[in-house]
Amino acid sequence: MKIAVIGTGYVGLVTGTCFSETGNTVTCVDIDENKIQKLKGGTITIYEPGLDKLFVRNLKEGRLHFTTRLQEGVADAEIIFLALPTPPGEDGSADLRYVLGVARDLGGILKKGDYKIIVDKSTVPVGTADKVTRAVIEGSGNTLVPGADFDVVSNPEFLREGVAVDDFMKPDRVVVGTESERARELMGDLYAPFVRQGNPVIFMDERSAELTKYAANAFLATKITFMNEIARMCELLGADVDMVRRGVGSDERIGKRFLFPGIGYGGSCFPKDVQALAKSAAEVNYDFRILESVMAVNEDQKTYLVPKIKEYFGGSVAGKHFALWGLAFKPNTDDIREAPALYIIRALLDAGATITAFDPEAMNNVRQLMGDKIGFAKSQYEALQNADALIIATEWNEFRTPDFDRITAALKNKAVFDGRNLFETDHMEKLGYYYFSIGRKTITPTK
Numbered sequence: 001m002k003i004a005v006i007g008t009g010y011v012g013l014v015t016g017t018c019f020s021e022t023g024n025t026v027t028c029v030d031i032d033e034n035k036i037q038k039l040k041g042g043t044i045t046i047y048e049p050g051l052d053k054l055f056v057r058n059l060k061e062g063r064l065h066f067t068t069r070l071q072e073g074v075a076d077a078e079i080i081f082l083a084l085p086t087p088p089g090e091d092g093s094a095d096l097r098y099v100l101g102v103a104r105d106l107g108g109i110l111k112k113g114d115y116k117i118i119v120d121k122s123t124v125p126v127g128t129a130d131k132v133t134r135a136v137i138e139g140s141g142n143t144l145v146p147g148a149d150f151d152v153v154s155n156p157e158f159l160r161e162g163v164a165v166d167d168f169m170k171p172d173r174v175v176v177g178t179e180s181e182r183a184r185e186l187m188g189d190l191y192a193p194f195v196r197q198g199n200p201v202i203f204m205d206e207r208s209a210e211l212t213k214y215a216a217n218a219f220l221a222t223k224i225t226f227m228n229e230i231a232r233m234c235e236l237l238g239a240d241v242d243m244v245r246r247g248v249g250s251d252e253r254i255g256k257r258f259l260f261p262g263i264g265y266g267g268s269c270f271p272k273d274v275q276a277l278a279k280s281a282a283e284v285n286y287d288f289r290i291l292e293s294v295m296a297v298n299e300d301q302k303t304y305l306v307p308k309i310k311e312y313f314g315g316s317v318a319g320k321h322f323a324l325w326g327l328a329f330k331p332n333t334d335d336i337r338e339a340p341a342l343y344i345i346r347a348l349l350d351a352g353a354t355i356t357a358f359d360p361e362a363m364n365n366v367r368q369l370m371g372d373k374i375g376f377a378k379s380q381y382e383a384l385q386n387a388d389a390l391i392i393a394t395e396w397n398e399f400r401t402p403d404f405d406r407i408t409a410a411l412k413n414k415a416v417f418d419g420r421n422l423f424e425t426d427h428m429e430k431l432g433y434y435y436f437s438i439g440r441k442t443i444t445p446t447k
């Protein structure tokens, strides 16, 4: 099939590349000239494990194309995916300006009788498929007819950054919201190679598909947040969250995943999607109370380490220097959107501390955002030089079994504040460290 993907960010680039991998001819469109030049030249613009190999192969095979020109990008496409940003607006609702702007432009480009499917892959509130339909008609000067000239389908994306290629190539399920038989058939054909092992393509109406995405993300954010609250209870009651996690996670109804406590959820999806769902609820006069609590708890959780660090240093960190391991909002990505590390950095800088950070992939993005407000190290060990303590904000695998002799030699104090529970408390006790982690006993060395 011939496919266009509008918006070539995390979702668009993975979507375009993976569709080309199954033999489709894909044109990715973006307004970012620099990004498109790089991609055309064979340079991948995001860090996503496994994506580069697929990207290079399909680019060479001539199945993957890039352009900044919408008209050129969609000319031959049977299916047009919108993988555009839907950032939070000032009131927390999803800002649809990019999606509706492109929909209007498409209205001016599509030709009568040349049927195309326009697919919302962005995360969008319930009712957006209708708005996109109206925007396309408006853009066409009221000449195009839905159902005859185009259909709008909701196909939310569930990929996780860090394992996005696997998630896309072998999805647990594909959700397709459409009431058009024609669109349903084409979408079914497109996704058939991805669900050969029997995972379902679930067809439903557009509104249910749109809500499914928000429900999934809000549920996962709630699960994480619930466990973060249990972790706090563990600290207050002298229980160990690792044990509690294993105890509850082995119940099939609960499941083992998303039960790891930490310093809050971040990233480009959970925070904005929870906020947008709460806003959607408010718009229909429904007080979605759980979501309000989830957002409030998560807000606190992001800087939960900061008062603990201050307490260790007698109430103030002014003049202290910290090593920070991990900047990305989670491992295996360079994405720093809403990363808890950024909140910790801002709070510590405000309190008069200095920081040298290390992250395997995300340092360039933070450098662009923060300039020289913090230092950047070439390795996790270099970051430790002259530091008063080590703070861990992202659970990259390479941080899990570090050389403690090197850490001890570099740090001024044997103190680790671990927002991701990377180390065994017993081990840290044997090493004689002060070790604060989430929901477990704080290890205090005996003098």
Ligand SMILES: NC(=O)c1ccc[n+]([C@@H]2O[C@H](COP(=O)([O-])OP(=O)(O)OC[C@H]3O[C@@H](n4cnc5c(N)ncnc54)[C@H](O)[C@@H]3O)[C@@H](O)[C@H]2O)c1
Residues within 6 Å of the ligand: 006, 007, 008, 009, 010, 011, 012, 029, 030, 031, 032, 035, 083, 084, 085, 086, 098, 101, 102, 121, 122, 123, 124, 157, 158, 159, 160, 161, 268, 269
């Ligand atoms: N990142 C994820 O893990 C993830 C997962 C599932 C769903 N989503 C959703 O997918 C959507 C896209 O997310 P993302 O993370 O890929 O965003 P992103 O910011 O990484 O990428 C968006 C791209 O769209 C481009 N763009 C903006 N306006 C444009 C226009 N008029 N024409 C062409 N290109 C334009 C931008 O230049 C950018 O490259 C969002 O709604 C998000 O909520 C994201």
